[in-house]
Amino acid sequence: MRGQDSSRRLISRQVWGVVVVALLLVTTTVAVAQMADRRVPQLSGNIDPMQDVDPGYFPKWVVDDQRRMRAYPEQPPIIPHSIEGYQLTVNANRCLSCHKREFTEISGAPMISVTHFMTRRAQMLADVAPRRYFCTACHVPQADIKPLVENTFKDMSELGFRPTGSEQ
Ligand code: HEC
Ligand code: HEC
Structure with a gap:
């Protein structure tokens, strides 16, 4: 068995x-x-997804054409004008139609700086380097809103350094 x-x-x-x-x-x-x-509350809040919600305040873009001070020398300057509807694709770059070296005289726009012509191996090209082609990867417009989180950033000029030329 x-x-x-x-x-x-x-x-x-x-x-x-x-x-x-x-x-x-x-x-x-x-x-x-x-x-x-x-669930973690979504950005829209913990609301019934089928409910109508008041969208609240719609922020406005800052489009006053005033070039802003940079928070540190390497900061990509923010865009002080509207870029609404500007095409930025592989085939067309509206930004360069004003900011390209050859067009700045007519447009009055600041030229893309030398770093924009440089490849990652520091080779200078005749035109904008591919890694700097998609401008909005680095340059962004600003909206007139309250920051979502508190910012304790201090400008380096407030950190007690002595400016060049101030030494006796
Ligand atoms: C019609 C011409 C024109 C076009 C198109 C244009 N710009 Fe400008 N841009 C200007 C001018 C002129 C200024 C100088 C400030 C002003 O008048 O708004 C400027 C300023 C800037 C600045 C600030 C530079 C600084 O030193 O503060 C940035 C960044 C910039 N533009 C990025 C862009 C990007 C990115 C695009 C495309 C999405 C773009 N621009 C498209 C004309 C143009
Ligand atoms: C990889 C990030 C990056 C991309 C992409 C990029 N930029 Fe910049 N840009 C910067 C930085 C960083 C600075 C400031 C330091 C410098 O001049 O290199 C700058 C500076 C500028 C300035 C100010 C130049 C000056 O002399 O005051 C203009 C105008 C500008 N960029 C326009 C553009 C445009 C137009 C494009 C798209 C064709 C573009 N940038 C793409 C990072 C970028």
């Missing part, structure tokens, strides 16, 4: 296997359901 014993053991092992898998399934489903319940 050894054969019978071992086949019974095999069956009971299979039964146990099924029970364990079922238990695992139940616990993971419950855990996932609980996690879904405790």
Whole structure:
């Protein structure tokens, strides 16, 4: 009767296997359901997605044409004019139609600086380097809004350094 014993053991092992898998399934489903319940609030807030919500204040772009001071020398200057509808694709770059060296005399726009002609190996090109082609990867317009988080940035001129030429 050894054969019978071992086949019974095999069956009971299979039964146990099924029970364990079922238990695992139940616990993971419950855990996932609980996690879904405790979602991090979305940017839009914890609201019913089918509900109409007041959009609140619509920020306005700063388009006063005043070039802003840079917070540090390497900062890409922010865009002080509207760029609404400006095409910036592989085939057309509206920004360069004013900021390219050859067009600045007519447009009155500041020329893209020398760094924009340089490849990553410091090779100077005759035209804008591919890595500087998509201007809005670095230059952004500003909106007139309250910052979402407090900013404790200090300008380096407030950190107690002595400006060049001030030494006796
Ligand atoms: C119609 C011409 C024109 C076009 C197109 C244009 N700009 Fe300008 N841009 C200017 C002029 C002129 C200024 C100088 C400030 C002013 O008058 O707004 C300027 C200023 C800037 C400045 C500030 C420079 C500084 O030193 O503060 C940045 C950055 C800039 N533009 C980026 C862009 C980008 C990016 C685009 C494309 C999305 C673009 N511009 C398209 C004319 C243009
Ligand atoms: C990889 C980031 C990057 C990209 C892309 C880029 N810029 Fe800049 N830009 C900068 C930085 C950083 C500065 C400031 C330091 C400097 O001049 O290199 C700057 C400076 C400028 C200035 C001020 C120049 C001056 O002499 O005052 C203008 C205008 C400008 N960029 C326009 C553009 C335009 C137009 C494009 C798209 C064709 C563009 N930039 C693409 C990073 C970038």
